Amino acid sequence: MKLKIDSQTIWLVGGVLALLAVASIIGWLLSLRVKNEAGRATVQNLNARIRAWWLMVAVFGLAMATGGIGSVVLFGLTSFLALREFITLTPTRYGDHRALFWAFFVVLPLQYYLIAIKWYGLFSIMIPVYAFLILPLRSAAAGDCEKFLERTAKIQWGLMICVYCVSYVPALLSLEIPGYGGQNGKLMFYFVLVAQISDVLQYVWGKTLGRHKIAPTVSPNKTVEGFFGGVICATLIGAELWWATPFTPWQSAGMALAITFMGFGGGLVMSAIKRDRGVKDYGNLIEGHGGVMDRIDSLCFAAPVFFHLTRYFFT
Amino acid sequence: MTKTLLVLVAKLISGANVRWVGCVPDVRQRIYFANHTSNLDAVVIWASLPSPVRALARPVAARDYWIKDPLRRHLANHVLNAVLIERKQPTAHDNPLADMLAALGDRHSLIIFPEGGRQTNGEMAPFKGGLFHLAKDRPDVELVPVLIENLNRILPKGEFLPVPLLGSVSFGAPMKLEAGEGKSPFLERAQAAVKALRQT
Numbered sequence: 184m185k186l187k188i189d190s191q192t193i194w195l196v197g198g199v200l201a202l203l204a205v206a207s208i209i210g211w212l213l214s215l216r217v218k219n220e221a222g223r224a225t226v227q228n229l230n231a232r233i234r235a236w237w238l239m240v241a242v243f244g245l246a247m248a249t250g251g252i253g254s255v256v257l258f259g260l261t262s263f264l265a266l267r268e269f270i271t272l273t274p275t276r277y278g279d280h281r282a283l284f285w286a287f288f289v290v291l292p293l294q295y296y297l298i299a300i301k302w303y304g305l306f307s308i309m310i311p312v313y314a315f316l317i318l319p320l321r322s323a324a325a326g327d328c329e330k331f332l333e334r335t336a337k338i339q340w341g342l343m344i345c346v347y348c349v350s351y352v353p354a355l356l357s358l359e360i361p362g363y364g365g366q367n368g369k370l371m372f373y374f375v376l377v378a379q380i381s382d383v384l385q386y387v388w389g390k391t392l393g394r395h396k397i398a399p400t401v402s403p404n405k406t407v408e409g410f411f412g413g414v415i416c417a418t419l420i421g422a423e424l425w426w427a428t429p430f431t432p433w434q435s436a437g438m439a440l441a442i443t444f445m446g447f448g449g450g451l452v453m454s455a456i457k458r459d460r461g462v463k464d465y466g467n468l469i470e471g472h473g474g475v476m477d478r479i480d481s482l483c484f485a486a487p488v489f490f491h492l493t494r495y496f497f498t
Numbered sequence: 499m500t501k502t503l504l505v506l507v508a509k510l511i512s513g514a515n516v517r518w519v520g521c522v523p524d525v526r527q528r529i530y531f532a533n534h535t536s537n538l539d540a541v542v543i544w545a546s547l548p549s550p551v552r553a554l555a556r557p558v559a560a561r562d563y564w565i566k567d568p569l570r571r572h573l574a575n576h577v578l579n580a581v582l583i584e585r586k587q588p589t590a591h592d593n594p595l596a597d598m599l600a601a602l603g604d605r606h607s608l609i610i611f612p613e614g615g616r617q618t619n620g621e622m623a624p625f626k627g628g629l630f631h632l633a634k635d636r637p638d639v640e641l642v643p644v645l646i647e648n649l650n651r652i653l654p655k656g657e658f659l660p661v662p663l664l665g666s667v668s669f670g671a672p673m674k675l676e677a678g679e680g681k682s683p684f685l686e687r688a689q690a691a692v693k694a695l696r697q698t
Binding site: 267270271275277281284287 | 513657660
């Protein structure tokens with residue numbers, strides 16, 4: 184999987200770096216101005232988030248630079264960390280031990296292997312069909328029936344969200360789009376950029392103008408103002424970036440809207456799970472953001488939809 | 499070399515989130531007493547200590563388990579610097595308490611599991627008397643409660659393949675044997691101190 188690095192890629196990467204530089208300067212200025220205790224905590228968290236963004240962009244950039252394999256490995260590791268956080272929060276029993284071992288060390292690597300060899304026919308059904316049937320079989324063989332349906336459903340859910348959905352991001356590299364050969368790296372970059380910038384903009388709009396909570400019981404930080412501000416701005420940014428994609432400006436706006444919409448849904452659903460388990464974050468691996476799962480929740484929901492929309496309409 | 503590797507592997511497998519809740523890492527003599535749910539426990543607590551503290555800490559472990567094969571023997575004797583005790587039938591020659599006191603010496607710390615064995619049902623078993631006798635004989639040594647969470651899901655009793663979930667190790671506030679405190683009130687207080695570290 185060779186990825187071309189052309190002038191457009193350089194523009195994309197340069198744009199993101201410039202954006203981060205601006206964000207760092209704003210964060211620094213805010214830290215000078217802030218006076219009260221609550222404001223200081225918010226600004227500290229903001230600056231921690233920005234620092235983490237530098238690191239995440241560096242890792243993602245490195246993965247892109249090493250071509251397709253680097254991306255597959257990066258998202259494979261991301262899946263591993265996310266699944267680890269997810270299962271840690273999920274009450275499983277002794278009888279699930281072997282099934283969990285398979286989930287981590289057989290299903291997960293196999294999924295990413297199938298992505299690497301671009302076997303669409305199998306990577307799109309391996310977890311929803313084969314893992315779905317075989318893992319409960321292993322749990323049942325262990326003989327513990329207590330809360331069996333609940334346990335197996337949760338393991339399957341973890342695999343679907345953390346492995347199957349995340350793997351659709353590097354799967355974008357396997358699409359064969361006429362007239363766009365060798366340029367899929369930009370498509371993946373576009374997708375991750377729109378999904379993440381939508382999160383960031385929802386956060387920014389919410390923090391500055393947010394008054395009305397959109398889902399107070401599920402996610403107290405999400406506001407109506409943040410939602411509309413974020414979705415509209417991210418859609419505009421997506422439309423502006425059409426030159427890096429196989430889409431026209433209008434198509435690109437539509438795709439960006441779909442990504443931001445699904446991304447919002449992902450954040451909401453994963454929040455509901457956190458509330459159900461009584462935690463605030465999935466982990467503490469990424470400073471300021473929480474766990475890996477907290478950062479990629481929007482990617483999880485948007486990736487399969489974006490992949491299939493692109494595959495259906497453009498290949 | 500083996501030490502660094504073992505620390506790395508233990509941290510990787512256990513995803514250990516180390517919380518110093520009631521005290522800070524210190525090279526002073528301490529007895530870390532913890533709940534026991536997995537064979538990984540001793541190694542993970544040992545690995546979660548900062549290296550100068552770790553160099554002086556000696557896990558107390560069951561001899562029958564750790565001498566089974568050459569690898570375990572090597573780890574116990576040369577890497578963990580473990581104190582191997584007989585848990586079946588203590589005799590005059592083989593008195594675990596005397597071994598532990600000798601191992602403490604004047605600069606080492608101990609990692610012990612006062613329940614005596616791994617628990618599988620999620621509840622802690624009553625503490626055995628060893629901790630009380632150690633506290634009585636060495637009043638100068640701090641007793642630090644330690645709670646290990648989730649390691650029993652990572653490597654349950656009877657399994658040999660670990661599942662890489664996130665575990666945590668919490669260190670509580672040091673305690674001492676009060677003047678005139680009896681054996682069972684002290685052991686109950688010690689157990690409560692471990693339980694109190696639960697996060698949820």
